Amino acid sequence: MFCSVLSVYQVIKVSVEEGKRSVVLPFKVTRRLLSEDITVEWRLSDLEDRLLYIYHRGRQGPTQDQVYGGHTEMTEDPLTTGDFSLAISDLRLTDSVYTCTVYDEHGEILHQKVVVLIVRGLQMEMVEVTKGEPSVSLPFKISGPVDEDIRVEWTHPDSKQTEVMTFENGEIQLSKQNKVYRRRTEMDKDLLRSGDLSLTLKNPGVDDNGLYKCTVYSGEEVQQWKTVTLSVREPLDSSFTDRLPSLKRRRTSSSTSQENIPLGSGLDSSINQV
Template structure:
């Protein structure tokens, strides 16, 4: 009894998905995916159920979330994200693998482009009488092939005619991404898109942001604000008569880092895409650095907006904390978060001078944040600026075996007499030195530091809160924090100092290496053997 396999190849013509058919028992099948996306940092293949088939970054495969069904069965080119060839090889395909597979090009967590491949895996046909089936299948296969070829040629001619008619429109389906940078605090930024397509009043223009947010919709010869995501309402506009001028650029007012996305503008007519452009927006935030223990730091913001006495100025920190509020021509300390009360101030008459900079006194590492200043009038935003604050630890280095080392902290000499201060380390927590009102409290110290610490006389009166640590060793490497409180345990001052204790052996090795590199003798360490 003879048996054989009959393989019928079916070619489907579709503008939306590529169809690949393979017979079960094949060694492997290739799911093609080619993208010309720039700045791609990874690719993700998903099944129709959104399970992960394969994931790859520039550094290599990332298969931690791979569906167990596909383990040890998928592979891609090693340079896939760099070359743009994102095709996936699936080994040992079975009928269970019949599915729609989506290839997604990604960058910085954003989807840049995606395409769908339909995979059909068929079982081989087994027969008992090869001669009988051969007589039946050969004519049937020939007829089917002729029919399919006719359908294919008809589709091809139709698509060619359509392609010639819409050549100008299709040239806009570019996957290139424009990059636009702007500094936080700017009044607006433009996402450019000028098309050469022939547009009509029937066309729809849709700007989309990250997470499928509708940023701006233009349809029926007018804007459609009701379709916008709430984050963009009242903040976007296009030019007058964009379809007539073919200028589909979008202006976004008061951009912030939350607006950092890759935006896609799509032109469509009756659901058919005529053109597309992607624009990556990067809003840069001003960075301000200051050393822990500084008296104050300024978060700068000078606005070009025309301000009036009706305007409200609000500085916000992380977690929607109100850092400073200026309204009705005066500060509003009652609205501040308690961590900032008594620590912030603005210049005199900020609305007239347009200088809305904020001074923050006695900054600590706990103040590290991105701060946002918003100007509003009757609920309408007039301007916005973001400033990232970085409070750095001071670093002190000393050799192991040194007599002592000082952890410096000098502040103003106006601390209340009944204040207390603590030098400590957090990991593991240990009290290094405790000073209360007028005296040291050695019994509060951790045993590792008893008899080894000392402060100047009257530290609260002089403002010199520096700590001297005797006989430092490698076990003293840590970050030390000094905190000052008043009698009600309200925080007044703070400073952090990173202590690095270098082992003497390492220091000696560095000294020897320095001597070697500076010596003019090519063999300075070799003994003179001329007299042996």
């Protein structure tokens, strides 16, 4: 069955900017493949195989997929144009491999194409800070000036206190902010002009660790979004840092006494004892 695929199998890459919520996955076939008996299937082929959209004998439509149901479409008359490209709205950028397959009336594969989605500028960004620092910034900048009607939401999905900060109607909405973050968070007061949506978190602690997400809405439609992972480290053990000068002196005295000590042995053993 798969022998016929070898001459018609294709892999292409499609780029999409970070924060975009829609994309078109291109797929056009030659006229010789256009027949009323063909079936065309678009599938998500990452870690699991899921059918997203199907065209069969002139009828087409999205499947009842829990994520993409209602968010996929093809052109109205693909059998005439040969254009079976799939438009996806409300895109999940964590999904990256899609497959489109054309079958004949016997279920034999006539053509198959794999589309790999590449996210340009996607910042799987991690911010690290040591506990005890006065503040940390979770960065997110977009092109300004920004539409006055936007709503900006910073959330902490990894926490029970998910609502970190909301900017709406030109001001911070304190009523939508969890009390854990009140008086601990700041944003640029002139963000509509600057486009700087970064979040400043004061007195970061270990409980603040995890994933943060900033989502920009226009009405109920998502315009852009970004995720930042915050890592708040405990400071180095003071007993260890206090011993560093003595460790250096010990190595110096050892070297002057011509002892053959393996490189780093004294430091490594001290680390293991901490």
